[in-house]
Amino acid sequence: SGGVIDADIDAPEAWTEFTGNRSTVVAVIDTGVEYTHPDLLPNMWTNPGETPGDGIDNDNNGYVDDVYGYDFFNNDPDPMDDHRHGTHVAGTIGAKGNDGIGIAGINWDTQIMAIKFLGADGSGTTADAIAAVQYAVDNGAHMSNNSWGGDPYSQALYDVIEYARDEGHLFVAASGNGDFIGFGIDNDATPFYPSGYDLDNVVAVAATDRNDQIAVFSNYGQTSVDIGAPGVDILSTLPGGGHGNSSGTSMATPHVAGVLSLVRDFEPTLSPQQIIDKVLLSADPINALQGVTVTGARLNLLSSLVPDTFGPQVAGVQP
Numbered sequence: 425s426g427g428v429i430d431a432d433i434d435a436p437e438a439w440t441e442f443t444g445n446r447s448t449v450v451a452v453i454d455t456g457v458e459y460t461h462p463d464l465l466p467n468m469w470t471n472p473g474e475t476p477g478d479g480i481d482n483d484n485n486g487y488v489d490d491v492y493g494y495d496f497f498n499n500d501p502d503p504m505d506d507h508r509h510g511t512h513v514a515g516t517i518g519a520k521g522n523d524g525i526g527i528a529g530i531n532w533d534t535q536i537m538a539i540k541f542l543g544a545d546g547s548g549t550t551a552d553a554i555a556a557v558q559y560a561v562d563n564g565a566h567m568s569n570n571s572w573g574g575d576p577y578s579q580a581l582y583d584v585i586e587y588a589r590d591e592g593h594l595f596v597a598a599s600g601n602g603d604f605i606g607f608g609i610d611n612d613a614t615p616f617y618p619s620g621y622d623l624d625n626v627v628a629v630a631a632t633d634r635n636d637q638i639a640v641f642s643n644y645g646q647t648s649v650d651i652g653a654p655g656v657d658i659l660s661t662l663p664g665g666g667h668g669n670s671s672g673t674s675m676a677t678p679h680v681a682g683v684l685s686l687v688r689d690f691e692p693t694l695s696p697q698q699i700i701d702k703v704l705l706s707a708d709p710i711n712a713l714q715g716v717t718v719t720g721a722r723l724n725l726l727s728s729l730v731p732d733t734f735g736p737q738v739a740g741v742q743p
């Protein structure tokens with residue numbers, strides 16, 4: 425489809441080094457996930473303390489029969505996707521790799537926790553979002569992908585993300601898809617949440633395209649948006665066991681969540697903040713993101729895995 429050379433995240437190069445080891449749980453907080461999809465089923469998280477379908481809350485976490493996660497929209501334990509958005513997001517993070525099916529997610533061997541709070545029309549309430557984040561943190565998700573948002577500031581949503589931070593949980597969030605005619609806006613001037621919450625566990629993501637330009641729809645912000653990642657014509661999993669393309673900062677965000685999860689799998693001794701710093705500091709500077717994001721850079725998986733790219737270089741030590 426054209427484009428410029430190396431406008432990608434160098435995933436194939438990174439995969440020669442490492443492809444994941446299932447030690448990181450990534451919550452997809454979204455419209456649900458088609459957990460039966462053949463490209464996703466092997467990489468779904470399941471609640472180890474819960475017996476399916478017996479009507480009993482076996483692990484005493486407050487939720488009966490929550491096996492793959494929970495559905496806060498319908499208040500039931502089945503987070504099946506009745507939209508398409510969450511399934512597409514999940515595949516980018518962790519569709520099974522090297523299985524002869526469809527695509528490879530960024531992390532070939534991970535654990536995806538499905539948490540639904542958005543309905544079949546793609547919308548939901550802040551109250552359900554708060555419950556979703558709380559569930560993710562309390563049930564062992566090390567990070568979450570949050571390809572959703574809106575304008576109003578919610579102190580209660582801020583508070584639960586702050587709680588997540590205190591528990592070491594990384595919160596990856598989309599910068600948003602522009603104004604009512606689809607042109608990206610400056611989140612520094614017009615805040616967008618939850619990506620705009622000023623908490624150091626929040627990683628706010630803009631979308632780039634195959635020309636390493638910022639997507640026309642992508643919101644941006646020199647202080648409020650951290651990094652860019654591919655978000656135009658992204659091939660991933662779809663309900664019905666299929667695959668297809670979607671575009672949006674929603675598609676860019678799971679690239680970052682996938683990379684964060686792979687870094688955590690690769691270097692389990694890193695602190696949550698070190699994992700974030702490593703990914704942000706090792707991204708590729710590109711002109712299109714200068715002055716409109718904190719890092720001015722587009723995600724790079726290979727650089728994120730190379731230990732020498734972490735932090736300030738020590739004098740005399742060559743990378």
Ligand code: CA
Pocket residue numbers: 474480481482483484485486487488489490
């Ligand atoms: Ca339970």
Ligand code: CA
Pocket residue numbers: 474475476477478479480481482488489490
């Ligand atoms: Ca049960």
Ligand code: CA
Pocket residue numbers: 463519520521522523524525526527528529
């Ligand atoms: Ca696959």
